[in-house]
Amino acid sequence: MRPTLLVTDFAGTTMRDDGTVLAAYRVALTEFGIPFSEDDLAARRGASKRAVFRELAGRTYAPEEVNEIAERALKRFEQALRNEYKTGDVAEVPGAENALTSLKRAGVKLALTTGFDRGLLDMLVGRLEWSTLFDLTLASSDAPAGRPAPFLIYRAMIELNVGDVRQVAVLGDTPLDLQSGTNAQAGWVIGVLSGAHGIETLGATPHTHLLPSVADLPRLFGVD
Numbered sequence: 471m472r473p474t475l476l477v478t479d480f481a482g483t484t485m486r487d488d489g490t491v492l493a494a495y496r497v498a499l500t501e502f503g504i505p506f507s508e509d510d511l512a513a514r515r516g517a518s519k520r521a522v523f524r525e526l527a528g529r530t531y532a533p534e535e536v537n538e539i540a541e542r543a544l545k546r547f548e549q550a551l552r553n554e555y556k557t558g559d560v561a562e563v564p565g566a567e568n569a570l571t572s573l574k575r576a577g578v579k580l581a582l583t584t585g586f587d588r589g590l591l592d593m594l595v596g597r598l599e600w601s602t603l604f605d606l607t608l609a610s611s612d613a614p615a616g617r618p619a620p621f622l623i624y625r626a627m628i629e630l631n632v633g634d635v636r637q638v639a640v641l642g643d644t645p646l647d648l649q650s651g652t653n654a655q656a657g658w659v660i661g662v663l664s665g666a667h668g669i670e671t672l673g674a675t676p677h678t679h680l681l682p683s684v685a686d687l688p689r690l691f692g693v694d
Contacts, residue, residue: 472691473578473658475632476570477623477651479516479642480584482665484566484684485594490554491515498523498547502539504530515666516644518585518616520544548587555590560597563664565685570603576693581606581626585616605630617646620654641684643667645675652676660687 481487492511499506504526514522523540531539574580581604584591588609595601606629613621623640632638639658640651643665651659661672664683672680679690688694 472573472576472693473639474634474637475579475581475626475630476573476639476641476687477581477583477626477656478570478640478684479644479647480582480586480591480594482515482563482643483641483647483662484563484570484582485598486561486563487665488559490551490558494547494550494554495522497550498543499526501546502527502543504539504543512666514646516585516617516642516646518610519547519587520610521616523547548590551586551590552593555594555597560594562598563662563683563685565683567598567600567603569685569687572688572693573691574603576691578691578693579606579630579632580604581608581630583608583622583626585610587611617644618649618653620650623650623654623656641687643672645671648672648675648677660690662686 478484481491495511506526523543524536527540528536570580586609588611591607591609595607606626608622608625610616613625615621635655636657638656639660640656641660641662642648643662644667648659648661659677660679660681661677662681662683663669
């Protein structure tokens with residue numbers, strides 16, 4: 471049995487993440503005097519970036535200052551990411567494109583979701599030459615709240631005309647990815663060990679499957 475729709479995360483799940491996102495967080499948070507720990511950043515991998523900056527800024531700044539500071543820090547974060555991704559390496563998780571292409575040939579609809587903004591998402595999809603691979607791409611602004619809320623999943627279902635959430639598979643490398651799949655009551659909630667977290671963390675988060683990487687999906691779903 472295979473899903474009608476696969477909703478997959480981006481950085482760390484289908485695109486290799488060699489610490490670029492964490493480095494950009496550190497730059498922006500430090501420049502704006504927003505205290506953070508590495509545990510703070512690790513726990514928020516996969517979240518809406520705007521929500522992360524608002525939450526962390528709210529610990530230090532007065533309520534009337536939080537939104538302005540968070541927006542400025544977010545812009546600095548996005549600038550740091552763009553500078554790195556425009557000139558640095560952008561690569562798939564090994565085997566990602568082949569695995570996703572196999573699922574698409576088998577009739578599975580593909581939706582790519584991320585906590586990045588639309589401009590950065592489109593740039594990265596273009597650099598990976600994935601513009602025709604996915605049936606839908608969704609940025610952080612395409613839902614009223616990011617993970618662990620299930621809204622990006624539901625938006626993908628609406629846009630791609632999938633009416634049964636039990637026929638949806640959710641794939642990601644962070645606890646927030648898995649929590650969003652569980653909150654949506656998706657039929658498959660699949661963690662991959664190719665990104666931000668290991669088996670100890672993902673194994674402690676409700677899921678239906680844990681896989682080494684996205685490259686193992688065709689075997690799970692019996693696709694050649």
